[in-house]
Amino acid sequence: MPQDLPGLYFDPDKNRYFPIKGRIPGSSSKPKPLPPQNPVSSPTQVPSKPKKDTKISKLLQCRELHGKIVEFSDRNGSFQEECKKKLASKPKIWKYQDVEKDADSSLALMNITVETPEGQCAANALLTGGMNGSLSLYDVGDIGQHFSNGFNTAAEFVWPEQDDSGTDQSLKDIWKFNGTTLVLPSSISSISIPRKEYFGADKNSSVLQRALITTLGSDISGGALYTLDLANPVVLSSNAADIGRLRKHVSLNCTIWGAEISQTGHKAVVGTSLGATLVDLESGASETLCRSMSDVLSVQFIQSGNVALCGLRKGAIVTVDVRQRQRHLARHSFVHPSDNSKRPGQKTTKKFVLRGNIQPSCTVYMPSSICCLASLQMYDQYFLASSMDGSINLYDHRLTKRGPVQSYEGHVNSHSHIQLATDASERFLMSGGEDCKVRIWSIRSGEMLFEEKLSSYVPVAACWRGSTEPISKQQSSEEFLGAQTHSWDAWLGSAEGLLRMQFRL
Numbered sequence: 027m028p029q030d031l032p033g034l035y036f037d038p039d040k041n042r043y044f045p046i047k048g049r050i051p052g053s054s055s056k057p058k059p060l061p062p063q064n065p066v067s068s069p070t071q072v073p074s075k076p077k078k079d080t081k082i083s084k085l086l087q088c089r090e091l092h093g094k095i096v097e098f099s100d101r102n103g104s105f106q107e108e109c110k111k112k113l114a115s116k117p118k119i120w121k122y123q124d125v126e127k128d129a130d131s132s133l134a135l136m137n138i139t140v141e142t143p144e145g146q147c148a149a150n151a152l153l154t155g156g157m158n159g160s161l162s163l164y165d166v167g168d169i170g171q172h173f174s175n176g177f178n179t180a181a182e183f184v185w186p187e188q189d190d191s192g193t194d195q196s197l198k199d200i201w202k203f204n205g206t207t208l209v210l211p212s213s214i215s216s217i218s219i220p221r222k223e224y225f226g227a228d229k230n231s232s233v234l235q236r237a238l239i240t241t242l243g244s245d246i247s248g249g250a251l252y253t254l255d256l257a258n259p260v261v262l263s264s265n266a267a268d269i270g271r272l273r274k275h276v277s278l279n280c281t282i283w284g285a286e287i288s289q290t291g292h293k294a295v296v297g298t299s300l301g302a303t304l305v306d307l308e309s310g311a312s313e314t315l316c317r318s319m320s321d322v323l324s325v326q327f328i329q330s331g332n333v334a335l336c337g338l339r340k341g342a343i344v345t346v347d348v349r350q351r352q353r354h355l356a357r358h359s360f361v362h363p364s365d366n367s368k369r370p371g372q373k374t375t376k377k378f379v380l381r382g383n384i385q386p387s388c389t390v391y392m393p394s395s396i397c398c399l400a401s402l403q404m405y406d407q408y409f410l411a412s413s414m415d416g417s418i419n420l421y422d423h424r425l426t427k428r429g430p431v432q433s434y435e436g437h438v439n440s441h442s443h444i445q446l447a448t449d450a451s452e453r454f455l456m457s458g459g460e461d462c463k464v465r466i467w468s469i470r471s472g473e474m475l476f477e478e479k480l481s482s483y484v485p486v487a488a489c490w491r492g493s494t495e496p497i498s499k500q501q502s503s504e505e506f507l508g509a510q511t512h513s514w515d516a517w518l519g520s521a522e523g524l525l526r527m528q529f530r531l
Contacts, residue, residue: 028043031043107453107470110451110453110454111468111473111475113514113529113530114453114454114466114468114475114476114529115466115475115476116186116476116529117185117476117516117527117528117529118183118185118186118527118528118529118530119183119184119185119480119525119526119527119528120181120182120183120184120198120525120526120528121181121182121184121480121481121522121523121524121525121526122179122180122181122182122200122523122524122525122526123182123522123523124179124180124523125154125162125164125179125202125523125524126520126521126522126523127156127157127158127160128154128155128156128160128162128207128519128524129154129155129156129162129487129517129519129520129523129524130156130157130483130486130487130519130520130521131155131156131157131213131214131215131486131487131519132154132155132214132215132216132217132445132487132519133152133153133154133155133217133487133488133489133517133518133519134152134153134217134218134219134237134489135150135151135152135153135166135489135490135491135515135517136151136153136219136235136237136256137149137150137151138151138235138256138259138260139258139259139260140165140169140259140260140261141259141260141261142169146259147169149165149167149169149260150165150166150167150515151163151164151165151166152164152166152200152489152517153217153237153254154217154487154519154524155214155215155216155217155239155487156213156214157213157214157521158209158213159209159210159211159212159213159214159241160207160208160209160210160214161207161208161209161210161214161239161254161272162202162206162207162208163202163206163207163260164179164200164201164202165200165201165202166200166515166526169201177201177202178199178200178201179199179200179201179202180199181198181199181200181526183198184480184525185478185480198526198528200524200526206260208272210239210241210250210252211241211244211246211247211250212241212242212243212244212247212249213241213242214239214240214241214242215240215241215242215249215282215283215284216238216239216240216282216283216284216285216286217237217238217239218237218238218285218286218287218294219236219237219238219287220235220236220287220288220289220290220291221289221403235255235256235257235291236253236254236255236256236257236287236291236307237253237254237256237287238251238252238253238285238286238287238294238307239251239252239253239254239272240252240282240284240285240296241282242281242282242283243278243280243281243282247277248277248278248279248280248281248282249277249278249280249281249282249298250274250276250277250278250282251274251275251276251277251278251282251285251294251296251305252272252273252274252275253272253273253275253307254271254272254273255271255273258271275305275307275310276305276310276312278296278298278303280298280299280300281298281299281321282296282297282298283297283298283299283321283322283323283324283443284296284297284323284324284325285297285325286325286326286327287307288327288331289327289330289331289403290331291307292306292307292308293305293306293307293331293348294307295315295325295326295327295334295348296325297321297322297323297324297325297336297337298321298322299321299322300317300318301314301315301316301317301318301322301336301380301381301382302314302315302316302318302322302325302334302336302346302382303315304334304348313351314355314382315334315336315346315348315382315383316336316344316346316355316380316381316382316384317355317380317381317382318338318378318379318380318381319378319379320338320339320340320342320378321338321339322336322337322338322339323337323338323339323395323396323397323443324336324337324396324397324398324399325337325399326399326400326401326409327401328401328406328407328409328423329406329407329423330406331348332347332348332349333345333346333347333348333423334346334348335399335401335409337396337397337398337399337411338395338396339395339396340362340376340378340395341362341391341392341393341394341395341396341413342360342362342378342389342390342391342392342396343389343390343391343392343396343399343411343421344360344380344384344385344386344388344389345384345385345388345389345423346382346383346384346385347383347385350383355381355382355383356381356382356383356384357379357380357381358379358380358381358382358384358386359377359378359379360377360378360379360380360386360389361376361377362376362377362378362391363391387426387427388423388426389426390411390421390426392411392413392415392417392419393413393415393417394413394414394415394417395413395414396411396412396413396414397412397413397414397439397442397443397444398410398411398412398443398444398445398446399411400446400447400448402448402452402469403452404451404452405452407422407423407424408420408421408422408423408431409421409423410446410448410455410469412437412439412444412446412457413439414439414440414441414442415439415440416437416438416439416440416459417433417437418433418434418437418446418455418457418467419431419432419433419434420432420433420434420469432469432470432471432472433472434455434467434472434474435472435474436465436474436477437457437459437465438459438460438461438463439459439460440460442460442484442486443486444457444458444459444460444484444485444486445457445486445487445488445489446488447488447489447490447516448469448490449490449491449514449516450490450491452469453468453469453470454466454467454468454469454475454490455467455468455469456488456490456516456518457488458484458485458486458488458518458520459484459485460484461479462479462480462481462482462483462484462485463477463478463479463480464476464477464478464479464480464485464518464525464527465477480525481518481520481522481523481525482522483520483521483522484520484521485518485519485520485525486519486520487518487519487520488516488517488518488519489516489517490515490516490517491515491516514528514529514530515527515528515529516528516529
């Protein structure tokens, strides 16, 4: 009988020994436990991959160990992008309930110059428009609290309900000065400022500092187009109506649904119940861009103001070249595909006619009336569009026939004219819904980062301003996070009042 040798076993058929490599098939014996290792000499444990809800401290740890690319269980992501997503998903929110009639139509954030007894200084201002026609200017920084004229609007901290971050909740009040409110003949339908001003343009640049305001119109008269001069300083120590520097450019015998001012501030495209109109803000001259029996509910400039997008009530988004002037508008027939058929899965078609210098090959169709358009300035071929059935899509102007590039799920809408808002870095998209919830998505990935009901009314107006400063590769983690603790500021308006969202650690 062969002897048992340690680490070997004897095969009687082959009459030889074989080394034991792991557990022998059919054997019931348990392997001997390994002797305990010296903890000093044990290798460093590799940290597990972070999850989507990982805290920033965990992301910092992964960055120090693995560099700027963070590996998740289902994807890889940039450390900077993931930190920004985390900040966007955890805002601090305040509510202002004494301004419910001032901000239930449109909002715009801007930089203005104010005249103080000590001299001129820069200030952060919020221009609000109401359905009652009121146009108001608020200081949302710390300038107004040093003056006795005007009134202070206190803030109520509403989210998160349990805030243990040590946030100072008493420094979020806003200030409206005497003489900075006007009441226009009809409801404010839109407020627009040059996008270069929105992105923090230099005050000495060629961009004109002006705000474009449109009124909806009424049974007595049509809508009107105004500009508010922001180049001259606002004198806060005076009771005079500085906001009264409002200039009326043109009145139209129709409803004005919205307008956008060009990047240079010299012209504007206006969406009306009769089509789209181009207005020269220097001379006041206007010309028809597009004539339609379907209302143009939203308009946007793209490609440095050479092309305008027009969103129709019929659900189509048409592209109009604003450089070519035509005495006679060309006639175009369109066929809108629709799923509103009595038989499930069967599509019907809707025919409609437009006149203008339109590019039919670039037409986009959405399931319902176009609610809002938002062009992306950093990627001038991309634009966001929402329709009144709750759809929100991202399109590439060069590839419109292929459908949307990205879709954003979860939005709720059936008929309301709800605005979209993007931060200045164009990483995030925000909108209110008919379920009174506020939602934030990542524009690139389509991931919903925030969803919360903060009001009893639909937040229809929105604006957002964020930091656009690039982050250096040599910047440390602490410097990067410290740079993000300011300048992330978003506002939403509803019939209940104003909501202020701030994104910081």
